[in-house]
Amino acid sequence: MSAAVVSLERTFHALGDPTRLGMVERLSRGPASVTELAAPLTMALPSVLKHLKVLEEGGVVRSEKAGRVRTYRLQPDALAAIDRWVAQRRDAWNACFDRLDRMLAEEDEES
Amino acid sequence: MSAAVVSLERTFHALGDPTRLGMVERLSRGPASVTELAAPLTMALPSVLKHLKVLEEGGVVRSEKAGRVRTYRLQPDALAAIDRWVAQRRDAWNACFDRLDRMLAEEDEES
Numbered sequence: 677m678s679a680a681v682v683s684l685e686r687t688f689h690a691l692g693d694p695t696r697l698g699m700v701e702r703l704s705r706g707p708a709s710v711t712e713l714a715a716p717l718t719m720a721l722p723s724v725l726k727h728l729k730v731l732e733e734g735g736v737v738r739s740e741k742a743g744r745v746r747t748y749r750l751q752p753d754a755l756a757a758i759d760r761w762v763a764q765r766r767d768a769w770n771a772c773f774d775r776l777d778r779m780l781a782e783e784d785e786e787s
Numbered sequence: 788m789s790a791a792v793v794s795l796e797r798t799f800h801a802l803g804d805p806t807r808l809g810m811v812e813r814l815s816r817g818p819a820s821v822t823e824l825a826a827p828l829t830m831a832l833p834s835v836l837k838h839l840k841v842l843e844e845g846g847v848v849r850s851e852k853a854g855r856v857r858t859y860r861l862q863p864d865a866l867a868a869i870d871r872w873v874a875q876r877r878d879a880w881n882a883c884f885d886r887l888d889r890m891l892a893e894e895d896e897e898s
Contacts, residue, residue: 685808692800704879750880755873762866762873768815769861 684761687754690734695719696727700750703737707749795872798865801845806830807838811861814848818860 691697699713714724728748731737736754739746802808810824825835839859842848847865850857 683805685803685805687803688799688808689803692796692798692803694794694796697796697799700876704876750876752877752880755877755880758869759873762870765811765815765861766863766866769863769866 684757686734687736687757688734690731690736693727693730696731696736699727699731699748700736703748703750707747709745709747711745713748795868797845798847798868799845801842801847804838804841807842807847810838810842810859811847814859814861818858820856820858822856824859 691700695717698716702708702713702716710721710724710728713728714721717724728737728739731748732739734754735751735757737748738751739748741747802811806828809827813819813824813827821832821835821839824839825832828835839848839850842859843850845865846862846868848859849862850859852858
């Protein structure tokens, strides 16, 4: 699943959990197998796989299977999508302040 | 609650829902009352308030009560925190590629 077709709330949902955020921290240092990702965790393998599935559905990671080993890596597109969203929200927010500034300036001129 | 003491997974969790993401879109155009935020939605008021609570706990919005009207506004600190996190992940990711590049260059020199 490409990050382009993943809705942003799924990406945010994927990141909205300490375990999954920890997995992303780990993967931002390089690709890792399921075994490597599970190693620091105290949960059962099915739970680990469930978290990885949510991350993959959110477009945050992708995985490839070679032989019996499935390797996960970060999907930089997801970071780019979050970046764009934050920038857009900030632009809208700044535009709102600009309108307020203009209104106050006009009030000053009138008084 | 200031965004500085809110953990990032709570911020991401707050944004990981289409209704809440819609509320943030609305608030990025300026502050709004509960009534205004509820207007485009087809859900009951308690559900609206629950979503707003999650957004507030995630440090994404803050609210102020004046008389009987509670007004919500975006908390830009949350956007800044997400920005920093994305930048850090990207730096780690790039550092990983740099290491790979160096390794490949060294292999080239050896061969």
